[in-house]
Structure formats: structure tokens, C-alpha cells
Amino acid sequence: MSAQEQSTASTEPVEQLRLFRETLRRWLRENLGALDRRRVDEEFRYKTVAGLYDAGLIALTWPVEYGGRGQSADYQTVFNEETAPYSWALPDQSVTVGICANVLLDFGSEEQKTKHLARMLRGDELWTQLLSEPGAGSDLGAVRTQARPTETGWTISGQKVWTSDATKSRYAVALVRTGAPETRHHGVSVFIVDLESDGVDVRPLRQMTGEAEFSEVFLSDVVVQPSDLVGELNNGWNVLLRMLYHERLALSAGTVGERMGGDRFAVLSDIARDLGVIGDPMVRAGLVDLYVQQRLLDWLGARMRHAQEAGLADGPIGSLGKLGIARANRGAAELGMLILAGRGQAWRKDDTIAVGVSQLLLSFPRTAIAGGTTEIQKNTIAERLLGLPRDRGPRDIRRAAD
Numbered sequence: 018m019s020a021q022e023q024s025t026a027s028t029e030p031v032e033q034l035r036l037f038r039e040t041l042r043r044w045l046r047e048n049l050g051a052l053d054r055r056r057v058d059e060e061f062r063y064k065t066v067a068g069l070y071d072a073g074l075i076a077l078t079w080p081v082e083y084g085g086r087g088q089s090a091d092y093q094t095v096f097n098e099e100t101a102p103y104s105w106a107l108p109d110q111s112v113t114v115g116i117c118a119n120v121l122l123d124f125g126s127e128e129q130k131t132k133h134l135a136r137m138l139r140g141d142e143l144w145t146q147l148l149s150e151p152g153a154g155s156d157l158g159a160v161r162t163q164a165r166p167t168e169t170g171w172t173i174s175g176q177k178v179w180t181s182d183a184t185k186s187r188y189a190v191a192l193v194r195t196g197a198p199e200t201r202h203h204g205v206s207v208f209i210v211d212l213e214s215d216g217v218d219v220r221p222l223r224q225m226t227g228e229a230e231f232s233e234v235f236l237s238d239v240v241v242q243p244s245d246l247v248g249e250l251n252n253g254w255n256v257l258l259r260m261l262y263h264e265r266l267a268l269s270a271g272t273v274g275e276r277m278g279g280d281r282f283a284v285l286s287d288i289a290r291d292l293g294v295i296g297d298p299m300v301r302a303g304l305v306d307l308y309v310q311q312r313l314l315d316w317l318g319a320r321m322r323h324a325q326e327a328g329l330a331d332g333p334i335g336s337l338g339k340l341g342i343a344r345a346n347r348g349a350a351e352l353g354m355l356i357l358a359g360r361g362q363a364w365r366k367d368d369t370i371a372v373g374v375s376q377l378l379l380s381f382p383r384t385a386i387a388g389g390t391t392e393i394q395k396n397t398i399a400e401r402l403l404g405l406p407r408d409r410g411p412r413d414i415r416r417a418a419d
């Protein structure tokens with residue numbers, strides 16, 4: 018290869034990436050630049066995704082045959098950088114795309130992938146996860162929701178809880194027991210459940226933020242077909258482990274550009290500047306901490322995306338990101354309260370800044386629970402990344418006491 022050919026070969030991808038950045042930036046400016054962010058609702062956010070999809074600017078790393086663009090992880094990083102200031106105009110697709118679509122890509126049948134993936138990527142289908150139950154959260158090997166075989170398929174009965182966006186979702190991936198109760202993780206399977214089926218009862222749960230983002234879901238003899246099974250029968254535990262890996266990646270590395278919660282450094286530094294406290298030493302120190310945490314999470318996210326692209330088993334690294342995002346969100350909420358001082362404790366209804374920051378405070382605990390609690394992430398880091406001795410779980414402690 019000549020020197021000139023070599024230089025073209027090495028600069029071409031950089032040039033293509035630069036062109037992609039410019040095209041995306043222009044699209045965002047033209048379609049979102051003049052909007053009042055306070056008037057943007059969920060319907061608009063999904064229209065933004067559909068618009069980006071139709072323009073070929075989203076679903077970048079997904080295979081072309083399932084509606085993606087077949088591009089490298091670098092494109093996703095550029096996408097995340099460019100869309101960060103517009104996170105208010107994009108929906109959180111971490112569950113539908115980051116988790117459920119990825120699980121279908123890994124384990125779904127050809128029929129499942131063809132039927133659903135492009136629609137999920139375009140935001141036409143919303144999905145959720147039916148994993149947690151009143152008696153099974155961190156310990157999902159204890160799920161009791163039971164699938165019973167029929168002549169043509171199965172019927173599923175049981176109760177799930179904390180199901181995010183169940184009221185808006187059309188489909189769910191459900192972890193159910195297909196073996197006897199004592200089979201624990203050897204006797205579970207994953208099915209696609211159409212939430213519009215007979216026998217599905219979704220009951221929203223109100224959180225302390227005042228919103229009802231998640232629900233209890235009761236399943237009574239809900240019919241599923243053999244074509245709804247994801248992966249092999251009784252091998253749902255492997256599907257679940259992969260799902261949890263995607264969940265940590267999605268929650269920490271960002272799926273559609275947004276870090277979970279958007280660019281909090283930018284939001285809080287604007288508020289501090291407007292309120293005239295940007296020079297306060299405590300506020301400055303807090304902003305620097307937040308900036309450093311966000312940058313570290315961005316870089317960790319880029320590393321995880323590249324590891325996934327390279328097919329490396331990088332599972333436990335996701336726990337670092339998940340732990341990091343929970344800490345960053347807590348730090349942002351505390352800093353917001355410091356910046357607002359008394360105004361963060363009592364405010365008028367039309368004080369949008371105080372309302373926004375108080376929502377931050379009331380919602381940050383969720384990131385330390387959803388997708389595996391902080392304690393579970395610490396156990397994973399200790400045991401799988403650091404090689405520390407296995408945690409003594411409740412059963413070990415009971416055994417030692419006997």
C-alpha cells in the first residue's frame with residue numbers, strides 16, 4: 018500500500034465520523050434548536066426518535082438486517098456527545114432498546130428479531146421487564162410466577178412488581194418458572210408477553226415523586242405460544258444473566274445519548290450562575306466533583322461499548338458504571354439542594370427550578386435500586402473484579418448459626 022493509500026485508509030473513518038457529527042448536529046439544531054424544553058412531552062420525544070431513525074442517525078451499532086446502521090461504537094459515542102444537550106427531547110429507551118432489544122438480538126428467534134427489533138429501535142414499540150416479584154428481587158432465583166404447559170403452549174400466572182413503564186409498554190420479557198419450585202435458577206425460562214393479552218392486569222404504584230412510573234402486574238392464565246419463548250426452555254437463567262449485563266450497560270453507558278438523568282453538570286452550573294452562587298467555594302467544589310464523575314462515566318461507557326463490539330466478556334465492569342451513576346445522581350441531588358438553599362425546601366408551584374431540583378432529590382434513590390442495588394453491585398465488583406472472598410449471604414449466616 019502506498020503512503021497516500023495508507024493515509025486515506027486511516028483518515029477515511031475519521032472523516033466519516035466527522036461528517037456524521039456535522040449531519041447529526043445540523044439535524045438536532047434544525048429540529049430541536051428553537052424549542053421550549055418545558056413544552057416537550059413524551060409523545061414529542063418519541064417523534065424525535067422516529068425522526069432520527071428515519072434520517073439514519075440513530076440505532077447506529079445495530080445490524081442492518083434488523084433495522085440498524087451497522088456502524089462502529091465510535092458512532093454511538095459521537096451520538097451521545099452531540100445529543101447530551103438535547104436529552105430533554107429524547108425518551109429514555111434504556112429498557113426497550115438497551116435491555117430488551119439486546120436480549121432479543123442475543124437469544125431471540127429469527128421470527129422474533131424480524132418482527133420486533135426495527136420497531137423497538139424506531140420507538141414504535143415499548144417494552145418492559147417482568148422480573149421482580151414481591152418475594153424475588155435481588156434473588157431472582159426465587160421467582161414463583163409459573164408457566165404451565167397446555168396442548169399448544171403455556172399459560173402464565175403470578176405477580177410481578179416494580180415493572181417500569183408497564184402502563185405504556187406493549188410487550189415484556191418475563192422471567193417465569195417452568196420447573197418445580199425447588200428448581201431455583203435451573204427451572205426458569207424467559208417468554209415474550211403481550212401486555213394486551215387477556216389475564217394481564219397492570220396496577221400503577223405511586224412513588225414519592227408523585228409520579229407512577231412503575232406498576233404491579235398480575236398475570237392470570239395468560240396464554241403464550243412456543244414462538245414466544247426466548248432462548249431454550251429451562252435455560253432462562255443464562256438469558257437473565259445477559260439481560261442484567263445489558264441493563265448495567267444501558268443504565269450507565271447510555272443508550273440514546275442520555276446519561277441516566279442527562280447532563281446534570283450543565284443544568285446545575287446554569288442554575289448556580291443564575292442565582293449568583295457560582296463563585297461559592299462549596300458550590301464550585303461540588304460542580305467540579307460532578308463534572309469529574311460525569312466524564313469518568315462517559316469514558317467508562319465508551320470503553321464498555323467498545324468491549325461489547327469486540328465481543329469481550331466485560332460484565333462486571335458494568336457494575337462500576339452502575340455504582341458510579343448512582344453516586345453521581347446522589348451527588349447532583351445534594352449539590353442542587355446546596356445551590357438552592359432554603360428555596361429547595363419550600364417553593365411556589367410555578368418555581369420550575371425548585372420543582373426540578375426537588376424531583377432530583379426525590380428520585381435519586383431509584384438509581385441505587387433499579388437494575389440491581391448498590392449492595393449487589395459492590396458484591397459483584399468485590400467477587401468478580403477484585404477476586405475478594407465470596408459474600409456471606411443470609412443462607413450462609415443461617416447455616417453458621419445452626
Ligand SMILES: Cc1cc2nc3c(=O)[nH]c(=O)nc-3n(C[C@H](O)[C@H](O)[C@H](O)COP(=O)(O)OP(=O)(O)OC[C@H]3O[C@@H](n4cnc5c(N)ncnc54)[C@H](O)[C@@H]3O)c2cc1C
Pocket residue numbers: 145146147148149150151153154155156178179180181182231383384386387388389390391392393396408410411
Ligand atoms: C425505579 C425502579 C425501576 C424498576 N424497574 C423494574 C422493572 O422494570 N422490572 C423489574 O422486574 N424490576 C424492576 N425494578 C425492581 C428492582 O430490580 C428491584 O427493586 C431490585 O432488584 C431489588 O430487589 P428488591 O426490591 O426485592 O429488594 P431486596 O432484594 O429484597 O433487597 C432489600 C435490601 O437487601 C439488600 N440485599 C439483598 N440481597 C443482598 C445480598 N446478597 N448482599 C447484600 N445486600 C443484599 C439490597 O441491596 C437491599 O438494600 C425497579 C426498581 C426501581 C427502584
